[in-house]
Amino acid sequence: MISMMKQECESRISRLQSVMKEQSINAFLVTQNIDIYYFTGSMQTGYLFIPQSEEPVFFVKRSVARAIEEACVPVLPLGSFRQFAETLAAQFPSVWPLSSAEGSIAPAVIATEYDVLPVQQYERLQAVLPANVTWTDGSLLLRELRMVKSPWEVERIMTAARAAHHAMEQAAAYVRPGMMELELIAHIEYAFRMQGHIGMIRMRGYNQELVTGMVASGEAGAEPTYFDGPAGGRGLTPASPQGSSRKVIAVNEPILVDIGCCIDGYVIDQTRTIVIGKLDDELQQAYEASEAILRAAEERLKPGIVCETLYADALQMARNYGLSDHFMGFGADQVRFLGHGIGMEIDEWPVLARGFKQPLQAGMVIAIEPKFTFPGRGVVGIEDTYLITETGYKRLTTAPGGLTSIPAPQ
Amino acid sequence: MISMMKQECESRISRLQSVMKEQSINAFLVTQNIDIYYFTGSMQTGYLFIPQSEEPVFFVKRSVARAIEEACVPVLPLGSFRQFAETLAAQFPSVWPLSSAEGSIAPAVIATEYDVLPVQQYERLQAVLPANVTWTDGSLLLRELRMVKSPWEVERIMTAARAAHHAMEQAAAYVRPGMMELELIAHIEYAFRMQGHIGMIRMRGYNQELVTGMVASGEAGAEPTYFDGPAGGRGLTPASPQGSSRKVIAVNEPILVDIGCCIDGYVIDQTRTIVIGKLDDELQQAYEASEAILRAAEERLKPGIVCETLYADALQMARNYGLSDHFMGFGADQVRFLGHGIGMEIDEWPVLARGFKQPLQAGMVIAIEPKFTFPGRGVVGIEDTYLITETGYKRLTTAPGGLTSIPAPQ
Known part of the structure; x- marks a missing residue:
C-alpha cells in the first residue's frame, strides 16, 4: 500500500536538501509523525535521517513491517537507541564520520524540529549522538518548505x-x-x-x-x-x-x-x-x-x-x-x-x-x-x-x- | 463556573509542594494544558508558577477573563513574555530574588515538564529567565503525583x-x-x-x-x-x-x-x-x-x-x-x-x-x-x-x- 507517489517524496526531500546546503546543515533528523509522513509516506515511529546529499534512511522503532510497506525511502530497524550513533555511522560513513573510535572527528550540524520535539527526547538524542554535534532548530525550514x-x-x-x-x-x-x-x-x-x-x-x-x-x-x-x-x-x-x-x-x-x-x-x-x-x-x-x-x-x-x-x-x-x-x-x-x-x-x-x-x-x-x-x-x-x-x-x-x-x- | 472543588486544587498543590521540598526544587513552572488544569481547574494558556511554600499564581496569556472565572488559584495576565522574569520577581520577592538589578543573585532550581514541553518554548523560557536558574525535569514528579x-x-x-x-x-x-x-x-x-x-x-x-x-x-x-x-x-x-x-x-x-x-x-x-x-x-x-x-x-x-x-x-x-x-x-x-x-x-x-x-x-x-x-x-x-x-x-x-x-x- 504505497499511497504517496514516490516522486512526491523525492521532490520534497530534494527541496529540503537544497536548503540544507545553503544553510550548511549536514543532516536533518526528522522526529515528528507529520513531518516523517511528509517525507516518507509513512507515519510509523522512529527517526528519519536526511543527509545533505545522500539518500535518507528511516530508522523505525515501530512498526518496521508497516513502514517497509508504506515508505518511499529505505527503512531500517532503529534497534538499540543507545547505539543510534553507531547505527548512523555504519549507514552514513561519509557524512557521519563521527565514530569516536575513528580518532579525528569532524563536527556536524544537525537540524531537528525544536517547535514540537519535547526537551526530554531532545536530551536523549544529545546524549546518544556525539558531543561535538551542533544542534540547530530546523522548524522554520520545515514550515517554509511545507507551506x-x-x-x-x-x-x-x-x-x-x-x-x-x-x-x-x-x-x-x-x-x-x-x-x-x-x-x-x-x-x-x-x-x-x-x-x-x-x-x-x-x-x-x-x-x-x-x-x-x-x-x-x-x-x-x-x-x-x-x-x-x-x-x-x-x-x-x-x-x-x-x-x-x-x-x-x-x-x-x-x-x-x-x-x-x-x-x-x-x-x-x-x-x-x-x-x-x-x-x-x-x-x-x-x-x-x-x-x-x-x-x-x-x-x-x-x-x-x-x-x-x-x-x-x-x-x-x-x-x-x-x-x-x-x-x-x-x-x-x-x-x-x-x-x-x-x-x-x-x-x-x-x-x-x-x-x-x-x-x-x-x-x-x-x-x-x-x-x-x-x-x-x-x-x-x-x-x-x-x-x-x-x-x-x-x-x-x-x-x-x-x-x-x-x-x-x- | 468553578467546576473543580477548590480543596481538590489545594490538596494537589500541597502534595506537589511537599515533594518539591524533599527534592529542593524552588519552583515548578507548569506549562502543559492538562497539568495546568490539574492544579488550577482551568485549561487556559499560560504558565502556572508554583513556589515551594507560597501560593501559586497562574500567569495567563489567553483567555485571562476565562481563567479568572475558572481557576482555583490567583490569575494574573502574563503580559510581555520578555518581562516574565520581572513579573515573577514582583510577585514572588522572597522565593525569586533574582532581579539582576538586585546585585547578589541566589540561584534557584525550577522544574518543568521535559516530557512534553517543546525545545523551542523551553529555550525561550531559558532566555527570559535569569541565567543562574538551574532547570530540572519535573516530569517524573508530576506523573507520580497524578497517578x-x-x-x-x-x-x-x-x-x-x-x-x-x-x-x-x-x-x-x-x-x-x-x-x-x-x-x-x-x-x-x-x-x-x-x-x-x-x-x-x-x-x-x-x-x-x-x-x-x-x-x-x-x-x-x-x-x-x-x-x-x-x-x-x-x-x-x-x-x-x-x-x-x-x-x-x-x-x-x-x-x-x-x-x-x-x-x-x-x-x-x-x-x-x-x-x-x-x-x-x-x-x-x-x-x-x-x-x-x-x-x-x-x-x-x-x-x-x-x-x-x-x-x-x-x-x-x-x-x-x-x-x-x-x-x-x-x-x-x-x-x-x-x-x-x-x-x-x-x-x-x-x-x-x-x-x-x-x-x-x-x-x-x-x-x-x-x-x-x-x-x-x-x-x-x-x-x-x-x-x-x-x-x-x-x-x-x-x-x-x-x-x-x-x-x-x-
Whole structure:
C-alpha cells in the first residue's frame, strides 16, 4: 500500500536538501509523525535521517513491517537507541564520520524540529549522538518548505473541501431551535467520519487541540478561550473549554459553523453563519462586513502580496465599519491575524498577521476567516480556503457563501 | 463556573509542594494544558508558577477573563513574555530574588515538564529567565503525583465508564456483517459525543494520537502499527495508520471493540470482543486465555503488588497456554506491558511492564488489557479499568465481560 507517489517524496526531500546546503546543515533528523509522513509516506515511529546529499534512511522503532510497506525511502530497524550513533555511522560513513573510535572527528550540524520535539527526547538524542554535534532548530525550514503545496497535496485538500461542503449541507438541514450545539456538532462529525475524516484535526502548536471545529450559537460562541482563533466557544466543561457546548440553539441568534476535517492526512477549514429567523441589524451588518472583507482580500490574493498587508487592510476595513473592537475576537481576547496556512496541520504557515513580511507564493494554501465577536450575543463571519495560483487564487472550499437563513418554526 | 472543588486544587498543590521540598526544587513552572488544569481547574494558556511554600499564581496569556472565572488559584495576565522574569520577581520577592538589578543573585532550581514541553518554548523560557536558574525535569514528579487519584477524579472516570458501557451496547446492537469498521466506530463516536465526550482522548506520549479507540475486525485488527498498544488496526490510510479502516466486517471473525472516551477531562478504557457467528477453536481458546489472565491479575490486584510482577505473571500464563508469540501483539510488534494508568490522559502511570518496580498504591487507576494477535486473522481480548483500593480493587468499567456472540444472519 504505497499511497504517496514516490516522486512526491523525492521532490520534497530534494527541496529540503537544497536548503540544507545553503544553510550548511549536514543532516536533518526528522522526529515528528507529520513531518516523517511528509517525507516518507509513512507515519510509523522512529527517526528519519536526511543527509545533505545522500539518500535518507528511516530508522523505525515501530512498526518496521508497516513502514517497509508504506515508505518511499529505505527503512531500517532503529534497534538499540543507545547505539543510534553507531547505527548512523555504519549507514552514513561519509557524512557521519563521527565514530569516536575513528580518532579525528569532524563536527556536524544537525537540524531537528525544536517547535514540537519535547526537551526530554531532545536530551536523549544529545546524549546518544556525539558531543561535538551542533544542534540547530530546523522548524522554520520545515514550515517554509511545507507551506508550498504540490498538486498532489491540493487534490487531497479538495477532497476534504467536498466533505466540508456536504457536512455543511447536513448541518443546515438538521439544525432546529431547541437542539444543543453538541447535538449538531455530533451530527456533523458523523457526516465527516463517514467520508473518511480521521477523527481529529492535527495542530502543531503546543497545547492546541481540535476535533472538527465547532458549532457555536449566540452568547456561547462569543465566550473567549485559549484557542488560537477568533472564536473560541464555550465548550463542554473547563476541562474542554472551547468549541460546542450544551447550550440550546435559539431563533434569531448567529450560529457559527466553523468546521473542517482531515482526510488522507490533509485538512480543510470553512466557516458559515446560520440564523433561524433573523439577525438584528448590527449583527447582520457585521456579517456583511465579514463578507466584504473576504471579497476585498480575494481581490488582492496573488503571488507577491505581503502577508501582513492583507491583515492590515482587513483591520482598516473593520475600523471603517466602526467594528474594530469586535474584529477577530473582542477586547483583550482578540487574535491578531486574518488567516493561516493549512495542509497536514491546520496551523501551518504563512500567517496573515502583523510581522509576516513574506510575500504570498503560488502553491500556498490559506484559510481566510474574517469574523466579528459580540459578547453576550454571538459571533458572525465567513471562512474559505484558497490556493494561491500563478495569477491569483482558486477557492478550494466549494460550499456556497452568504448567510444561511432558515425560517423560524411557526 | 468553578467546576473543580477548590480543596481538590489545594490538596494537589500541597502534595506537589511537599515533594518539591524533599527534592529542593524552588519552583515548578507548569506549562502543559492538562497539568495546568490539574492544579488550577482551568485549561487556559499560560504558565502556572508554583513556589515551594507560597501560593501559586497562574500567569495567563489567553483567555485571562476565562481563567479568572475558572481557576482555583490567583490569575494574573502574563503580559510581555520578555518581562516574565520581572513579573515573577514582583510577585514572588522572597522565593525569586533574582532581579539582576538586585546585585547578589541566589540561584534557584525550577522544574518543568521535559516530557512534553517543546525545545523551542523551553529555550525561550531559558532566555527570559535569569541565567543562574538551574532547570530540572519535573516530569517524573508530576506523573507520580497524578497517578494517585482522588475520589473526585474517580467519580469522573466512572461517568466515562458508564458512557463506554452504553456505547458498547449500542455497538453490539448495531453491528452487522457487510458494514465497514468505519461505520461502526462512527456510530460509537456519535453515542460517546452525545454523552459529553470531548471528541478525543488525550495522550502524553510524543506522536501518539487517539480519538475513541477502535473497532478492528479480522485481519485488519492484527495489522501492526506505531501505536503504543497491543492492537493497532489498519486505519484509513498511511496518513492515519491505526484504528478502524474501511474493511468490511464479516461473520466468524473477531471484532475487537477497544473504546474509551473523555468526559469532563477524565478517560476510561474498555475492550470487548464481538463475533457474529463463531470463532474458530484457536481464537476461542485465546479469547478464554485473555479472560483467565485478567481474572488472575484481578486476584492479585491490591496495594503492594509490584507492577512488573503483574506483567511477568501474565506473560508466564500466556507461555503456559502456548500463546506467548501472540501475546500483546505479534513478533517484532509486540508491546511489553499488560496495562497502564489512566486519568486525564490514557497513557498515565504506572505501567504494568518490565522495569516498573513500584508497588501499586490505593487510588491508582489502571486499565488491564490482555490481548492476543493472530496475523491475517485478528485480535481477541478484554480490557477493564480498575481502581486500586485499600484492600484490593474496584472495577470501574461496568459493561459485562465475556465474548459477545451474535447469531450470524441466515
